Amino acid sequence: xxxxxxxxxxxxxxxxxxxxxIYYAWVxxxxxxxxLGAVAYAGQLNDGLxxxxxxxxxxxxxxxxNFTFLVGVAAASIMLVIPAYIYDWGPIKEITILGEMLAVTxxxxxxxxxxxxxxRPDRFWHIMPLVGHxxxxxxxxxxxxxVLNLYLLLNWFVVTYLLFxxxxxxxxxxxxxxxxxLLSIPMAISIHTVTAYLYNGLAARPFxxxxxxxxxxxxxxxxxxxxVLLILLQVLRKTTRLKITDEAIFKIxxxxxxxxxFNLFLTAAESFKELYSGTxxxxxxxxxxxxxxxxxxxYNTLVPYAWASILTGFVAFLLFLIPKxxxxxxxxxxxxxLIYSSVYIEKxxxxxxxxxxxxxxxxxxxxxxxxxxxxVAAGIFSLGALVFTIMLKAAVPMMLxxxxxxxxxxxxxxxxxxxx
Amino acid sequence: MTDLxxxxxxxxxATGSSCGSRREFLGTAVASVAMALTGCGKLTKEEFLQNxxxxxxxxxxxxxISRLESEYKAKYHKDVKVGVEPALPGVxxxxxxxxxxCIGCRRCVHACVKENNQSREPEVQWIRVLEMEKEEGVNLQxxxxxxxxxxxxxxxHFYMPVQCQQCxxxxxxxxxxxxxxxxEKDGIVVVDYNWCIGCRYCMAACPYGARHFNWGEPxxxxxxxxxxxxxxxxxxxxxxxxxxxxxxxQRTRKGLYPACVEICPTGSRKFGxxxxxxxxxxxxxxxxxxxxxxxxxxxxxxxxxFYGV
Numbered sequence: 234x235x236x237x238x239x240x241x242x243x244x245x246x247x248x249x250x251x252x253x254x255i256y257y258a259w260v261x262x263x264x265x266x267x268x269l270g271a272v273a274y275a276g277q278l279n280d281g282l283x284x285x286x287x288x289x290x291x292x293x294x295x296x297x298x299n300f301t302f303l304v305g306v307a308a309a310s311i312m313l314v315i316p317a318y319i320y321d322w323g324p325i326k327e328i329t330i331l332g333e334m335l336a337v338t339x340x341x342x343x344x345x346x347x348x349x350x351x352x353r354p355d356r357f358w359h360i361m362p363l364v365g366h367x368x369x370x371x372x373x374x375x376x377x378x379x380v381l382n383l384y385l386l387l388n389w390f391v392v393t394y395l396l397f398x399x400x401x402x403x404x405x406x407x408x409x410x411x412x413x414x415l416l417s418i419p420m421a422i423s424i425h426t427v428t429a430y431l432y433n434g435l436a437a438r439p440f441x442x443x444x445x446x447x448x449x450x451x452x453x454x455x456x457x458x459x460x461v462l463l464i465l466l467q468v469l470r471k472t473t474r475l476k477i478t479d480e481a482i483f484k485i486x487x488x489x490x491x492x493x494x495f496n497l498f499l500t501a502a503e504s505f506k507e508l509y510s511g512t513x514x515x516x517x518x519x520x521x522x523x524x525x526x527x528x529x530x531x532y533n534t535l536v537p538y539a540w541a542s543i544l545t546g547f548v549a550f551l552l553f554l555i556p557k558x559x560x561x562x563x564x565x566x567x568x569x570x571l572i573y574s575s576v577y578i579e580k581x582x583x584x585x586x587x588x589x590x591x592x593x594x595x596x597x598x599x600x601x602x603x604x605x606x607x608x609v610a611a612g613i614f615s616l617g618a619l620v621f622t623i624m625l626k627a628a629v630p631m632m633l634x635x636x637x638x639x640x641x642x643x644x645x646x647x648x649x650x651x652x653x
Numbered sequence: 654m655t656d657l658x659x660x661x662x663x664x665x666x667a668t669g670s671s672c673g674s675r676r677e678f679l680g681t682a683v684a685s686v687a688m689a690l691t692g693c694g695k696l697t698k699e700e701f702l703q704n705x706x707x708x709x710x711x712x713x714x715x716x717x718i719s720r721l722e723s724e725y726k727a728k729y730h731k732d733v734k735v736g737v738e739p740a741l742p743g744v745x746x747x748x749x750x751x752x753x754x755c756i757g758c759r760r761c762v763h764a765c766v767k768e769n770n771q772s773r774e775p776e777v778q779w780i781r782v783l784e785m786e787k788e789e790g791v792n793l794q795x796x797x798x799x800x801x802x803x804x805x806x807x808x809x810h811f812y813m814p815v816q817c818q819q820c821x822x823x824x825x826x827x828x829x830x831x832x833x834x835x836x837e838k839d840g841i842v843v844v845d846y847n848w849c850i851g852c853r854y855c856m857a858a859c860p861y862g863a864r865h866f867n868w869g870e871p872x873x874x875x876x877x878x879x880x881x882x883x884x885x886x887x888x889x890x891x892x893x894x895x896x897x898x899x900x901x902x903q904r905t906r907k908g909l910y911p912a913c914v915e916i917c918p919t920g921s922r923k924f925g926x927x928x929x930x931x932x933x934x935x936x937x938x939x940x941x942x943x944x945x946x947x948x949x950x951x952x953x954x955x956x957x958x959f960y961g962v
Contacts (some may be wrong), residue, residue, distance in 0.1 A: 281892045283869030285774070292856040292866060352851020352866065352893025355696055357829040359705075359850050366705045366832050367847070373832035435952045437824060437860035504896050516794060529795055544950075591864040595793030622908060622942055 239639065241400050248636065256626070261393035263619040270612010273605045274349055282352055284605045291374050291589045293350070295606045298581035298614070300346035301428060302457070303379070305450060305580055306385065307339035308425040311418050312488060318414055324481040329414070330395050330632065333388045333464060334624050336421075339458075342617040349609050370550020370635040373431040380427050384420045387413060392628070400638055415641045425450050427494040440588040443506075445499055449616035450580065452496035456549075457576035467562070473629050481561055486568075490553035493572060497550055499581075521587040525597065532597050535586060540580050542580075546575035582609040610650065666932065704936070705832065709890050717847075725889060729873070733880045735776040735888050738906045740839035746900050747840075747934040748911075749943060750814060751961035756920040757782055757805040757812030758949065761913035761922065765816075768901060768912035769887040771877050772871030779898040780816040780913060781862060787811055816913075817842060817863035817898035818946060818954030823865060825855035834895070838907070840927075840955045843885035849894040860939075860947050864897045900924070927955065939945035 252260075277284050287294045310332030317325040324393050348354055348629035359365040362376055369375040391413050398405040429450040432441035437496040457626070463482060508517040519525050524533025552558045552568035559565060602610075664743065679941050699720060703709075709717070725733035762780045783796040787809050796813075804904035810898075811847040823842050824836050833848040834855060857865045870892045882888040890896050901911035901942040906925075925932030937943065943957035 281867070281869040288868065289856065289862070289865050290854045347852075351850070352853070352895075353849065353891075355701060356848070356850045359833070359848060366708070366831040368830055372828050372830040372854070374828065374852065378830065430856075431856075435824065435828070437857050437858055478929075527794065542832065589857070591794070593860050594783060594798065595796045596798055596862075 237401060237638065238397065241502065244400070244638075244642075245627045245637070247542045248630065249623040252365065256622075257571040259622065260619065263615045263622070266615035267612050267619065270609050270615065272444070273442070273608035274612065276606055277349070282350075285604060286419050286600055286603045286606065288598060288600075291586065291600040293512050293585050293589065294400045294600055295582065295602035295610055296350040298585040299351070299610055300343050300539050301450075301584060302577055302581045303343045303346065304425055304428045304459060305576070305579045306379070307336045308451070308454045309462075310336040310388070311421040312459045312485065312492075313456055314414055314418060314461065316484060316488065317419075317644060318411065319338060322484070325484065327632070328466065328475075328477055329623075330392060330628070331465065333392045334621065334628065335458070335462060335465075336388045336554070337385060337392060338617045338621040338624070340381060341620055342613050343381060344385075345613040345616060346610075349613070353436075373427060375429045377424075377431055380424045382465070384417070384424050385618065386436030387417055387420060388617075389619075390424060391417070396628055396631045399634065400636075402634070402637045402639065405413075407610055419443075422451065425454050426526075432584070435595055437629075438588045439514035441584075443503060445503055446613065449496065449499045449503065452492050452499055453576045453580050455492035455498055456489055456572045459485050461487075462575045462617045463569050467566070469625075469629070471640075474633055474635070475629060484564075486553055486559050486565060488551065489572070493553055495551040500546075516588045516591060520590055520597075521583065525591070526579070527591070527595075530597070532599060533618040534592075534599050534601070535583065539583055542575045542578035542583055545571040545577070549575060654861075665808075686707070687723075703847050707736060707832075707835070714884075721884075721888065725878075729875045729878045730888070731875060731878060733878060733882060733888070734863070736881075736901075736903060737885075738883065739751055740837050741906060743928055744927075745838075745840040745904060745927045745955065746819065747925060747932075747938075747955045748819070748900065748914075749923040749934055749937040749941075749957040751839075751919075751921040752813060752922070752958055752959045753962045754813045754919045755782075755814060756919055757784060757800070757810075758806075758918065760916045760918060761814060762914045764916035765898070767865050767877070768879055768904070770873060770889050771880065771896075772869075772890070773877060774872040775869060777871070777896065779863070779865065779896075780814050782812055782814045784810050786815055804932060805915075812904055813958070814913075815861055815863070815946065817900075817913045818861050818952065818956035819900060821953035821955060822951060824858040824860070824950075824952060825898070828854045828858040828879075830854065835902075837885075841885075841902055841905075843899055843902065844895055844897060844898065845885065846888070846890050846894045846896065851895065852895040853895065860950050860952060864895050866895050867892050886920060921961075923942045 264394070271384065278383045285294065313332035314327045317329045317359055348357070351357075360367060360375075362379065367375045367378070369379070394409065395405055429447035432438070433443070433446045436442050463485060465626045466477045466482055469475050504518065507515050516525060520532060521535050524531055524536050525533075549568045549572035552564050552571070558568070586600055630641060633639050663826060679719065703715070703717060718737065721735050722733060725735070728831065759782050762778050762782060765771070765780050766776065766778060769779065771779070776858055783793070783798055784800040784807065785791060786795045789795040791813060800807065819840050819842055821840070825838055825843060826836055830852060831848060831850055833850070834842060834844045836842050850883060851866070851867055867890055871890055873889055881889060881903055883899075885907070886899045886902035901909070905911060912925055914924045923933050923937050925934035926935055929935065937959060941959040941961060943959040944953045946956070946958060
């Protein structure tokens with residue numbers, strides 16, 4: 234068994250490092266961006282976080298915004314698991330592994346964004362359970378460290394096990410996989426809930442201190458994550474022999490329309506409460522949606538983004554809701570892009586910045602990410618894309634049974650996986 | 654909340670060989686990686702492996718203090734004394750600030766920076782003075798920190814200095830993922846600058862903007878260094894960690910006033926032992942009507958505001 238696993242690893246790496254010119258070009262492009270990010274990060278390590286635009290007033294920014302958004306993407310893999318395993322719906326079952334790989338990728342990016350945000354990465358061991366001094370159960374960040382890593386391990390294990398079984402030309406053990414896959418449902422909900430609680434529990438920041446923050450996180454996550462998957466599935470079935478039915482795609486799109494509607498409803502509920510009651514806590518919403526006037530200066534940096542997010546979210550909802558546009562590839566894909574951008578704004582900068590502006594003492598500090606922050610973020614996203622690409626590169630032929638322990642080594646052309 | 658007590662027997666972790674060797678192993682394995690990661694060649698193995706302050710034995714603390722003192726000597730070319738004086742028994746420090754007397758001169762801000770070895774470039778200030786409109790009362794949306802008139806106080810305005818409120822229920826302590834900040838027995842909330850990972854969660858949690866981050870390398874000229882320091886207080890800080898007001902722990906645990914109290918030209922600042930019925934702070938609580946800033950958040954500050962006249 235161990236010997237076979239060793240062979241499996243060797244073959245996986247082999248699949249990852251061989252490919253067509255397009256594959257190499259794509260990987261090289263990603264590596265270039267990763268190097269750019271690494272250089273920017275080296276500068277940040279050297280000079281400190283002062284090279285970002287974060288300051289005492291807005292002490293979290295682009296990095297933590299991306300982190301929060303990506304936790305949602307990671308959680309969204311269960312949008313495939315639920316129909317496949319709870320409702321035992323065949324057409325999606327074969328592709329749930331793609332959702333799990335997306336979760337692994339998103340989590341690696343999440344951990345990357347946390348790592349680049351901390352001031353003392355050399356002390357990362359302080360936050361490791363057992364060796365360090367984890368302030369658990371008090372600190373929500375301690376909880377987050379635990380659940381994110383468990384979810385990463387869980388998905389990693391399931392993906393590896395499924396592929397290893399396929400590689401050995403054996404059927405996976407249902408008694409092992411099913412409980413784990415079912416466990417991943419509450420785990421996915423918990424990672425995003427805990428991440429929401431991270432903000433939710435701070436009474437000092439009224440923008441975050443709202444009971445529907447966690448439900449809003451989940452609703453928006455179940456819009457943005459599947460949007461990535463829908464586009465990916467279309468790419469994969471064009472470029473590989475992977476069979477993905479229209480039915481599966483439309484089913485996911487239908488489920489998304491419910492979560493999108495719910496997400497809009499929750500956003501409206503939150504906005505109504507803040508704007509209608511109009512207490513002093515309204516100022517954060519006001520900064521986000523309309524801009525704030527203070528000491529003769531008008532601060533409205535976020536306004537266009539906030540409305541773009543609402544508008545794109547609403548249009549995407551309509552496109553997904555109406556069966557005719559949901560089953561039309563053009564409008565479906567436009568809808569995917571729109572909802573992805575909507576949630577990216579809403580759960581990224583649209584969440585972090587108004588939470589911290591005005592600051593605890595009422596100061597207006599206008600935060601815009603610096604070049605370093607953008608370069609580092611690009612590096613992390615590229616790292617994610619690279620991880621996902623090479624995982625797919627090895628996984629697809631194994632899923633198809635084209636590459637196993639006994640066949641596929643030579644002669645068989647490895648189906649190309651297109652970058653997504 | 655346990656307190657720093659040097660007479661206490663060393664705890665399990667310090668004496669138990671398993672814990673030590675585990676760290677030792679981790680250290681040798683990862684120290685070099687960490688150095689590469691942080692781009693910080695100066696990071697010594699001792700510093701990398703240093704345990705949480707409250708888990709250190711007396712001898713470990715002594716070693717760390719002498720290491721720090723020699724590092725400071727090399728860096729600032731003078732003898733810096735790093736104290737570890739524990740909380741005095743029967744003392745909880747309280748602070749009261751008279752809003753009707755404060756004129757917004759900001760002498761406290763600068764005395765604080767001088768006393769507490771804050772970075773001068775970029776300058777870190779633990780006290781923020783808010784200029785408020787008299788017609789609005791205490792209203793943060795009508796406040797200004799960067800006021801710069803010819804003369805203070807400005808017509809129609811009053812001033813509200815804000816610093817760490819040393820809460821009885823500090824949200825910053827609750828959220829810290831690694832327990833790098835805690836409340837001492839005398840009510841002072843401190844940070845172990847050698848344990849803080851710089852995640853800045855405490856800054857998001859603090860309703861008073863009292864926590865400050867060393868975004869860049871703190872720059873402090875040799876001549877500006879105050880050599881009388883405390884490990885949990887004003888010793889020079891490294892880059893990438895959070896710091897805050899400690900009621901001048903290095904002074905108040907020796908019976909001195911905090912620097913801001915001493916410098917205030919209007920006598921707006923009152924300080925003392927809340928457990929001593931004859932203390933100045935108790936006199937204020939007894940004879941004046943005090944309020945707590947952002948009382949509704951239930952952080953229960955040991956810092957009070959009042960209108961003395």
